[in-house]
Amino acid sequence: MASGEDDGSVEEKDNHKKRTISPFALAWLTFYNIAMTAGWMVLAVAMIRFYFEKGTHKGLYKSISKTLKFFQTFAVLEILHCAVVRTSVIVTGVQVSSRIFMVWFVTNSIKQIQNEESVLLFLVVWTVTEITRYSFYTFNLLNHLPYFIKWARYNLFIILYPVGVAGELMTIYAALPIVQKSGMFSVRLPNKYNVSFDYYYFLIIVMISYIPLFPQLFFHMLRQRRKVLHGEVFVEKDD
Amino acid sequence: MAPAQSVELRNLFAVSHFIKKVCEEGLTELGEPAKIKNYVFFEVEILDPKTKEQLCFLDKVEPNATIGEIKCMFHRAYPQWYPSRQALKLDPKGKTLKDDEILQNLPVGTTATFYFKDLGAQVGWTMVFLCEYAGPLFIYLLFYFRPPYIYQHRHAFTSSPYPVVTLACVCHSFHYVKRLIETIFVHRFSHGTMPLRSIVKNCIYYWGFAAWLAYYINHPLYTPPSYGNKQVNYALALFTLCELGNFSIHLALNNLKGDGSKTRKIPYPTKNPFTWLFFFVSCPNYTYEAGAWLGFTIMTQCLPVALFTLLGFIQMTIWAKGKHNTYIKEFKDYPDIRMPIIPFLL
Numbered sequence: 169m170a171s172g173e174d175d176g177s178v179e180e181k182d183n184h185k186k187r188t189i190s191p192f193a194l195a196w197l198t199f200y201n202i203a204m205t206a207g208w209m210v211l212a213v214a215m216i217r218f219y220f221e222k223g224t225h226k227g228l229y230k231s232i233s234k235t236l237k238f239f240q241t242f243a244v245l246e247i248l249h250c251a252v253v254r255t256s257v258i259v260t261g262v263q264v265s266s267r268i269f270m271v272w273f274v275t276n277s278i279k280q281i282q283n284e285e286s287v288l289l290f291l292v293v294w295t296v297t298e299i300t301r302y303s304f305y306t307f308n309l310l311n312h313l314p315y316f317i318k319w320a321r322y323n324l325f326i327i328l329y330p331v332g333v334a335g336e337l338m339t340i341y342a343a344l345p346i347v348q349k350s351g352m353f354s355v356r357l358p359n360k361y362n363v364s365f366d367y368y369y370f371l372i373i374v375m376i377s378y379i380p381l382f383p384q385l386f387f388h389m390l391r392q393r394r395k396v397l398h399g400e401v402f403v404e405k406d407d
Numbered sequence: 408m409a410p411a412q413s414v415e416l417r418n419l420f421a422v423s424h425f426i427k428k429v430c431e432e433g434l435t436e437l438g439e440p441a442k443i444k445n446y447v448f449f450e451v452e453i454l455d456p457k458t459k460e461q462l463c464f465l466d467k468v469e470p471n472a473t474i475g476e477i478k479c480m481f482h483r484a485y486p487q488w489y490p491s492r493q494a495l496k497l498d499p500k501g502k503t504l505k506d507d508e509i510l511q512n513l514p515v516g517t518t519a520t521f522y523f524k525d526l527g528a529q530v531g532w533t534m535v536f537l538c539e540y541a542g543p544l545f546i547y548l549l550f551y552f553r554p555p556y557i558y559q560h561r562h563a564f565t566s567s568p569y570p571v572v573t574l575a576c577v578c579h580s581f582h583y584v585k586r587l588i589e590t591i592f593v594h595r596f597s598h599g600t601m602p603l604r605s606i607v608k609n610c611i612y613y614w615g616f617a618a619w620l621a622y623y624i625n626h627p628l629y630t631p632p633s634y635g636n637k638q639v640n641y642a643l644a645l646f647t648l649c650e651l652g653n654f655s656i657h658l659a660l661n662n663l664k665g666d667g668s669k670t671r672k673i674p675y676p677t678k679n680p681f682t683w684l685f686f687f688v689s690c691p692n693y694t695y696e697a698g699a700w701l702g703f704t705i706m707t708q709c710l711p712v713a714l715f716t717l718l719g720f721i722q723m724t725i726w727a728k729g730k731h732n733t734y735i736k737e738f739k740d741y742p743d744i745r746m747p748i749i750p751f752l753l
Binding site: 314358359361362363364400 | 623624626628629630633707708709710711
């Protein structure tokens with residue numbers, strides 16, 4: 169679900185309301201979104217160049233890992249942006265957390281899976297998604313949104329989201345035997361705090377949690393799409 | 408019996424006002440001695456807020472009927488929606504009307520329009536708490552006796568060599584038995600019910616955490632506290648004092664509601680020293696509860712217990728702040744020095 173896009177309710181709300189954010193916030197957000205668009209484009213170019221030069225995806229992750237970690241971690245700021253931009257903190261929090269989890273606690277920590285095809289899969293999905301999303305936000309902030317960006321943001325996810333989720337799940341699945349054997353991030357009994365943590369079972373629980381969470385986020389995006397692109401009015405369930 | 412004077416019935420408000428006056432005062436004000444008091448029935452229509460479709464139409468409703476009574480009438484038309492499951496509002500986006508509101512006191516004409524919302528399946532508070540508390544009680548005991556398949560087979564039905572493990576079991580069980588007794592004999596609940604979904608969520612939380620912490624405390628590889636008996640004894644003292652404190656506060660709050668009136672009163676300290684915490688705190692019951700769990704955490708030196716205590720403390724602080732703000736809004740002379748849950752701090 170990390171590859172999916174979040175609510176998008178912000179920009180859509182702002183389209184109908186006058187912008188009430190301060191000039192400073194506007195400047196910062198514009199800068200942030202342009203920088204992030206640029207960052208993910210740099211990643212995209214680096215990935216394409218690597219593939220054309222080497223002809224294989226092996227070693228690709230390693231070559232872009234620093235840039236990826238930098239830009240994906242920077243996205244944590246989006247949780248703070250929720251205060252200004254009126255997005256749901258919880259949705260953004262879940263979104264960003266799952267990305268951080270994938271980058272730092274799966275691909276970065278479990279080196280043996282870095283050359284899996286599934287890693288390339290979700291990297292490509294994330295790159296396309298983020299370039300679309302950040303350029304959408306940028307143009308929105310500048311009040312000059314080209315239709316094709318809006319179209320891309322609200323249509324590409326239909327393919328990208330499930331594919332991204334597949335890539336992430338396959339990566340975690342491939343990591344399981346390595347985690348079990350190495351016992352990484354795990355705490356065993358006995359210890360003086362009387363607690364134990366098994367990263368292997370934790371990863372399995374994470375995989376299972378995709379089952380309830382992914383459809384919710386996906387259908388949310390579908391509803392946003394119908395609202396924004398087709399002007400459908402949804403009667404919201406109150407409370 | 409037309410009135411001698413004519414009254415300008417220009418709009419709905421004037422009409423309803425006129426009818427109200429006639430009901431209250433008879434026709435004397437209008438020149439004719441009222442031999443029979445004119446009695447006007449209201450009509451009530453209940454609509455679906457989204458489709459505006461009329462779900463129910465009630466005629467001949469007494470002006471002094473309460474919302475609760477109207478809900479009963481609605482229930483007769485729709486047996487699946489018992490009164491505690493109904494929310495009636497004057498406005499689709501407005502506040503839910505209380506059951507004791509009287510029809511004629513509401514800003515409605517003689518045909519009142521209400522919007523209905525189904526709150527979902529409801530369960531009475533007593534049943535809620537019995538489920539929520541009986542679960543952890545039995546689950547913990549289950550782990551204590553180490554049935555097979557929880558721990559390794561060679562540990563089945565064994566007992567821990569550490570007295571603190573048995574002590575923890577006694578304390579945990581005492582805590583929940585006390586809560587069950589309070590639910591049955593002490594507490595009086597203001598709202599009648601709770602939605603079914605909440606109970607499932609709460610039970611998963613309480614039962615799940617109970618299982619998780621019971622698993623570690625009763626584990627064959629359990630490590631007793633680092634500072635030994637001193638730590639256990641101090642923690643036990645804290646736990647006991649806080650349990651007594653919590654019980655005293657519940658009794659005091661119960662006596663506050665004793666006269667059966669629905670009006671709220673400011674709780675004050677009584678002769679019982681445990682209630683003296685009321686000088687400093689709006690919700691000492693939560694303070695004592697947090698203290699008891701802190702005692703239990705120190706006694707068992709178990710991280711999951713610490714986490715449970717922390718989460719509980721956060722939730723109780725939120726509740727305490729809400730209660731504190733309600734008290735301040737309701738009572739102009741509310742003591743300044745009181746804080747919601749921690750004296751002088753929080």
